[in-house]
Amino acid sequence: MPEAPSVVGGADNVLLEGISVRVRVPASSANLGPGFDCLGIALGVYDTLTVSTVASGIHIEATGEGADSIPRDERHLVVRAVRRGLEYGGASAAGLALRCVNAIPHSRGLGSSAAAAVSGFAAASGLLAAAGVREPFSDAELVQLAGEFEGHPDNAAASVLGGAVVTWADSPLDANPDGVVAVREAYLARGLVVHPGIRATVFVPETESSTSHTRGLLPDTVPRADAVFNLSRSALAVVALTTAPECLIDATVDRLHQPYRAPSMPQSAELVVALRERGYAAMVSGAGPSVLVLSTDAVTDEVDALAHGIGFATWPVEIAEGVEISW
Numbered sequence: 001m002p003e004a005p006s007v008v009g010g011a012d013n014v015l016l017e018g019i020s021v022r023v024r025v026p027a028s029s030a031n032l033g034p035g036f037d038c039l040g041i042a043l044g045v046y047d048t049l050t051v052s053t054v055a056s057g058i059h060i061e062a063t064g065e066g067a068d069s070i071p072r073d074e075r076h077l078v079v080r081a082v083r084r085g086l087e088y089g090g091a092s093a094a095g096l097a098l099r100c101v102n103a104i105p106h107s108r109g110l111g112s113s114a115a116a117a118v119s120g121f122a123a124a125s126g127l128l129a130a131a132g133v134r135e136p137f138s139d140a141e142l143v144q145l146a147g148e149f150e151g152h153p154d155n156a157a158a159s160v161l162g163g164a165v166v167t168w169a170d171s172p173l174d175a176n177p178d179g180v181v182a183v184r185e186a187y188l189a190r191g192l193v194v195h196p197g198i199r200a201t202v203f204v205p206e207t208e209s210s211t212s213h214t215r216g217l218l219p220d221t222v223p224r225a226d227a228v229f230n231l232s233r234s235a236l237a238v239v240a241l242t243t244a245p246e247c248l249i250d251a252t253v254d255r256l257h258q259p260y261r262a263p264s265m266p267q268s269a270e271l272v273v274a275l276r277e278r279g280y281a282a283m284v285s286g287a288g289p290s291v292l293v294l295s296t297d298a299v300t301d302e303v304d305a306l307a308h309g310i311g312f313a314t315w316p317v318e319i320a321e322g323v324e325i326s327w
């Protein structure tokens, strides 16, 4: 089994002023139907981020998605991830200047918060490497750091590795005098070689939906028949994504999360049904409300018009490479 990196560190090195790093991070779609919390795919919608070390304070210039609503101080998700990443690498910065150009829509099920976390850790990695403090973080470290920080390793791993991913968690057990306890969750991931004929289309509404809210709609226990159903379909999803795209329709049916979330996003549920009736492997993207189609043919104009009629924009997107860091 691959080893998860150890998340330890301090803040022994204060980085000099004037170090800059640039990051480009893709959006992602988690679950891919039945693979709740364990399958994801990177999508070609990108946030770009430039981070520089400065003498003091937090300076944030942000344009695009979320620019009107995100905080411009230490609460900013990317700032928090950069700080945490520097700490993990044994360093700190007196001040940080961020330039964020955001294209990933927030709260639509396209992994914006995971992408923000990945971009922050990737920036920390670049700053540490540019300053000569340490080698850049490995992909495994980025998956662990961003997954642990943001809570959705299915999104984070897709944004780190690109393509389609399988993620899993492991809880190493540690004995202490009071008994055996889980010390922390390790997040691990492997990429899949996506069949070259598969293309992605996302249908994005104006309406937002908070991931934490729709997770709260899910039951703690599910019927065994539904668990078995999803086991077989998520195993099939790996086959469909890699070698058998003709199985995508069967491989993207889910009974663990979409039925419970549907009442909170009726237009998304309606669009999934309409698309599947037309032969498309459609599913709610992540926690919604966007809808993802994986297919070998482009969607038709009729589908585009149908989606538009119920408030969704149609975005054909590439299956993306993972995060890029330059300094």
Ligand SMILES: Nc1ncnc2c1ncn2[C@@H]1O[C@H](COP(=O)(O)OP(=O)(O)O)[C@@H](O)[C@H]1O
Pocket: 047, 066, 070, 076, 077, 078, 100, 102, 105, 106, 107, 108, 109, 110, 111, 112, 113, 114, 116, 209, 210, 211, 212, 286, 287
């Ligand atoms: N680039 C970003 N910079 C700062 N905060 C961000 C960024 N992207 C996402 N966020 C934060 O994450 C929230 C969305 O998280 P979430 O509800 O999990 O939806 P999503 O499916 O888009 O990840 C936003 O409201 C915002 O607070």
Ligand SMILES: N[C@@H](CCOP(=O)(O)O)C(=O)O
Pocket: 028, 029, 030, 031, 036, 037, 038, 108, 109, 110, 111, 112, 152, 154, 155, 211, 215, 257, 285, 286, 287, 288
């Ligand atoms: N597996 C998670 C994925 C959440 O993705 P997001 O893009 O909606 O934040 C879930 O289904 O809750």
